[in-house]
Amino acid sequence: MTTTTSARQAGTSDGQIGLTADQLALEQGVRALLTGPLGRPLVARAAADGPARGEALGPLHRLLGARGWLAPGWPQEYGGLGLGPVETAIVHRELVRNGVPDLLFVVSICYVGTCLLLAGNDAVNRTYLPSLAAGELTSCTLYSEPDTGSDLASLTSRAERVEGGYRLHGRKSYSQATEHAGYALVAARLADTGGSVGGSDSAGDAAPPAHTGITLFWVALGDPGVTVRPEPNLGEAPFSTVLLDGVFVPDDHVIGPPGEAWPLLNTALSIERTGFEAHLKMRHWLDAVGARAAALGLDREPWFAGASAVLDARVEAGGHLAWQMIGKQARRELDGAGAAIAKWYNTELGRPIARLALDVEAAAGAVVDAPAGPGADEQYRECPGLTLSAGTSEIMLYAVATGHLRVQIGDAPPLPLDDPDAAFRRRLRRFVGSAFAAETAAAGLGTSAGAPRTDPAAAWQALVRSGSVGLTLPPTAGGAGHGVVESLVVAEELGRALVRGPYLATVAVAEAAARDGTGGSGWPLALAVAGGTVTAAVAGEVTAAEPTSPEEAALVLDGGVLSGTVALVAHADVAEVLVAPAWTPAGPVLVAVRRDQPGVRLRHRDALGHEDLFAVAFERADVEPGGVLCEVGSATHAALVERLRLRQCGYLLGLSAQAFDLTLTRAKTRRQFGQPIAAFQHVSFRLAALAARLHAARVLVRARAVEHDAGRVPEPARGAAVLALVAQLARDVTAEGVQLHGAHGITRAAAIGRFYHRAAAETVVLGGPGAMRSAPAS
The missing domain is CATH 1.20.140.10 (Butyryl-CoA Dehydrogenase, subunit A, domain 3)
Structure with a gap:
């Protein structure tokens, strides 16, 4: 079993928001269709290399469209089911999970469809959206141009006013899914508005002078005056160059008010930039790398297991960001900075995953594609495009810098990002600021410079009185019975002020001691912690692998006597109880020993300036009854x-x-x-x-x-x-x-x-x- 697969089987949802019964039914229905006798052959053809890939997408989309599943979030009169962004995300995820190339779906349904729903007139929407939703028609976007890319401030394509409509002139480049498209959304500048050339895309709805006159047009790619030329690129999906030589566009095919497309494009791009498309691809890629490593017997190699585990965590984080944005869309909230973060974070994962895929092939002795799923070569060739599509990484960082950090306003604090714990955090920050005035001032948080540093014993009692120490302990032990989430905020706020002490270790030990309730041997320890009379320190070795023999163990417990040395114990000098793993003939256990016990020796270690780090030697120290907290490796x-x-x-x-x-x-x-x-x-x-x-x-x-x-x-x-x-x-x-x-x-x-x-x-x-x-x- 690969690292990524086993990790996700442990319970992560990659950030998925809670699904309703109807949404779960949609998910199961789409999956059954794609894996059943109707969909499976089409999926196999769509996932294959060569011309068959594109030819199979049309029938597959029509199969979904016949059930309303291709665009379930669209209104019923336009071929959808009247649902929302979450349902579209569900369809998208099932396409990727089952190996269906999703570019055409993303461009035609997610990008173009969204823009038409936002601003398309009734004639266009009623005529074309049902066909798009049914999979009978596909579309693309034509925004970018040679030399200037997606910088719409430098747009040179022009629209000349003629009787009954406009004639478009210009050259569009870097367009994808164009070879399958019947229509395109084209961005052009009205010929009589001029508009300065130069500048760059920016956040906000107001159109700066460089964006004056930009208009969107719904153009039939088969009309006279349109020439489509394929342009191969590094990836699987080719670009197209599209020449517009006086193609006529009637008035009722103008999307939105003429000359006012900039705010529309800003809104549409914010909707597109959830990062969800990239997240799905990254999950699919990493799973493919894990499967390939397992097939080659490399999945348990330390270099691969470590790298893939951290990448799995990054992909999971990207999933949480993407689902947050989809949830906001479902609530009709737009978050430009949050969307830019989600898009940047997810697309930047392509390169490290592709490089890991190459490392796997190199370790196998040859660079060859995986037997199933996107191989190393495909990933490596496609990953540069991820950071360019729908806005480059640089544009995303610009949006974060100006829209969130507000670097352009010298005295302005950053605009807040989502924080469900904000109210609790504010209360804690006030407490930390008052209880640890000197520490917060030294950390740049307060103004009490020169105040004496808080005495460790007084600091601990302040934490006890605030309720922070007993926050997660059961009420029967004098605690509040809250979860880890709340104590996580306590840890963050202490970290902000660089207030350390034995809080993290003591709370974890007390939670373990309270596991068996009032009848357990550890209950007195839990009561003492909640009451503020005992603190604990934990050896860093507690997180290491289980020792399998006395020779491998730092500590040995034999006959109730503990011997050995542990190297990293933070705050051992102020803790009443020291906790560390020890080997016993019956198996490794976690033991708690009082610091004042005979045979316990502390040696200060000035490791990297950490003034509270110690090596602890146990020289035949007695372990009191109840001193064994649990077995190492137990729940x-x-x-x-x-x-x-x-x-x-x-x-x-x-x-x-x-x-x-x-x-x-x-x-x-x-x-x-x-x-x-x-x-x-x-x-x-x-x-x-x-x-x-x-x-x-x-x-x-x-x-x-x-x-x-x-x-x-x-x-x-x-x-x-x-x-x-x-x-x-x-x-x-x-x-x-x-x-x-x-x-x-x-x-x-x-x-x-x-x-x-x-x-x-x-x-x-x-x-x-x-x-x-x-x-x-x-």
């Missing part, structure tokens, strides 16, 4: 490790978010060549990419916490992969932060240096990114 141990990793992710995300905010503020105020460096496109794009990765990681980690609270504890490989992803992100954000701060960033006066230093330490306490990537193979 209780798995839950403890997953919760440790999730909250460590939360801490790192908070750390990264504050480091990013410091960097953005600095980039808006640090001036070079007479302007803020945030105004430089290269800098703003770097900031936008980090912001997108941060948002995706937060969405992914929260979704994993929701999954955990629902009782689905995933296999360790998934949690390790997510921690590896977030740890690498923390290192990248803080390193970029120091760089963009300039020389000031490496002075002691700059807060960013503290985040850079702490990121290094916090990304090793549970195993660094490299160790986490190799966890699937252990």
